[in-house]
Amino acid sequence: MRELYSVALSDWAERVNAAAVAAQPFFFLLDFELLEPRLYTESEWREQQLVSFAFPGGEGGVRAQRDAVSLTAHPIPTRRYREAFDLVQSGLQRGDSFLTNLTFATPIDLQGSLEAVYGNVSAKYRVWLPERFVAFSPETFITIDAAGFIRTSPMKGTALDTPAARSELVNDPKEVAEHATIVDLLRNDLSQVARGVRVSAYRYLRALETHEGGLVQTSSDIGANLPEEWREQLGYTLLRLLPAGSVSGAPKPATLDLIRRAEGEQRGYYCGIAGYYDGRALDTCVLIRFIEQRDQAYYFRSGGGITARSNWASEYAELNAKIRLPA
Template identity: 30%
Template sequence: MAKAIFEVDVVLFKKKALHWCQQFSECCFLESNGYADEYHKIDALLAVQAVDCYRADGVNDSFLALEDFRTKHTLSWMLGFFSYDLGNEVEQLSPRLNGEMVFPALYFFVPATIVRFIGATVEIESENPEYIFQCIISTAIPTQVDLPKRGDIRVQKLFSKRDYLHAFENMQQHIRRGDIYEVNLCQEFYAESAVIDPLSVYEKLNSISPMPFSCFFKLNDQYVLCASPERFLAKRKDLLISQPIKGTAPRGKTPQEDHDIINALQQNPKEIAENVMIVDLVRNDLTRSAKAGTVDASRKLAVHTFQQVHQLISTVTCTKATTVSDVQAIKNTFPAGSMTGAPKISAMQLCEKYEGSRRGIYAGAIGYFAPDGDFDLNVVIRSILYDMKKGRLSFHTGGAITLHAEAEKEYEECLLKASAILTTLSAHLD
């Protein structure tokens, strides 16, 4: 493959590139929306057209097979996703729930073309970068944006409020009995016979809720439109990084209101307890992949401000042991502790029991393996899953339950997290 760098109007070229890639069966667009930390590596990246791929049904050892696939393509980009339900395979659990949205349990592809956005330039890696550049430049952007009109999509809750409060009370009973300390209870929202233009909806979602781990993923007729703020696991040389989020508060209407909300969030005992418990879980997960004595969880409870919410984010790192492969390190920490609870296996079993539907890609991870050996994976939250052929649209929200959590407040937090998606879809919630 050859590489070439071009100076462009990045905003316009990005929009053209996203329309150009819709002709292919596989494409993945990762967008940081200008957020950067010390582990930041990619501003934006578009991968298009599989030259090879691996997909798993989650029945056999999916991670081992992915290991073999990665070994074949060590010097290539690989992009894809892990379904949350692979956690059943990792922890040898027996799933009881069915799911309506049937994506593969695991899917990664090696792209024919990579378009990487770097400052005011794009780097195109392909058999013929100049040809790809010209194809994108000549792509017309539709003048008519096909977005849902208000009321076109009627979203239903899998849980009624009564159902949610009942599940919440059951979870707290398990906490009182000592079965778990914390659990992330999620609920599904869905619409049938939904007709949307996935790219237009993604662009609107990303404008309403620009996040550091935003993603547009297309696999044939199935789409993931993701506005995630959370990093599940990344690798930079031999350093593994996980940044769990626990603790959410809405944005204020004024700078002073924002300031007061941040102060309250930083001092909220419940939110702090949730975050600290998950940090402890992630630290234990990373120990399975770490060089002895290198796990560091000293950077806790940092407030990160996004367009709609403030969040408490902690950073846990370790030096990866040389005997542990990248895929094994992912398996050792999967699924994200922020989306399960503690202890992890018990929390996952209870989520299976009370949530009413399988999570699928929600609470799983999307990201990349790079040719230099690094990788980066998000947590799939704040995301729309859409099956164009079936016309089924789905999204989940969730929140942590602890002993002192209040059911009404947790329910309202779920609705707050759903608000950006409902706004994006101009949807009516039944």
């Protein structure tokens, strides 16, 4: 398996394995295309501040600021969205894919800096890579506890947090089917690296607060047992699970090809993962709810899952509805 990876990725995986075995804390970033793997030691984030992150059980990075931050989106032209959507639809109709996550970068005006966004918003996971991006993600990719129990909580299905939209989300056959597809895909992914795969909670609703009103998402929890010596293989285990099913689709190889053709640009760290190992256990998130800085411009990256039953206008609306700052 190892020879399939680039030198940079194998090197990254070996360094992850070594640090995990040595009980040395580390933080990492992996981009969607797996071209720019990064691994940071404690002094690189604490003293040199090459990256900042705030994870549920972990590090804080810079403290919350009080500067006002806000954003104004300039939605991408519907024509551009439809072209990509139609390309994805033809792949879905041919049966190359049965679920494809289609995303775009929407230009935004940002009042405040990436740092100010990082310091002001609340989210389960926050990551700030200076000059590059800030992410405020609600989505866990996987966690591994000290005993080697691996868990994942895919989020699939998003709606505004109103009673009507909630019940539509819960009852919509398309949403039900998409969610089942993702849970299946992740069960399969986990079974590649672990044993005793089980779903402990299925399709529960979770509210997400934002500056401009709430969103709800449907999530599930899936878990399994890694081999006892899991730390020795941690880097390669992570690579085998990527890209994350919830932000790619199924089946993965053909779907990734469809995504590349439809989106026409790399996702970079958006839809990649970030992880924090505290010396014993690992927590990772999917890098969504993502503001990117390119040259002197800012873009909000967002998207959602498309199936053969999807309709372009509601998918376009979902992509735009996600362009918000959490409270």
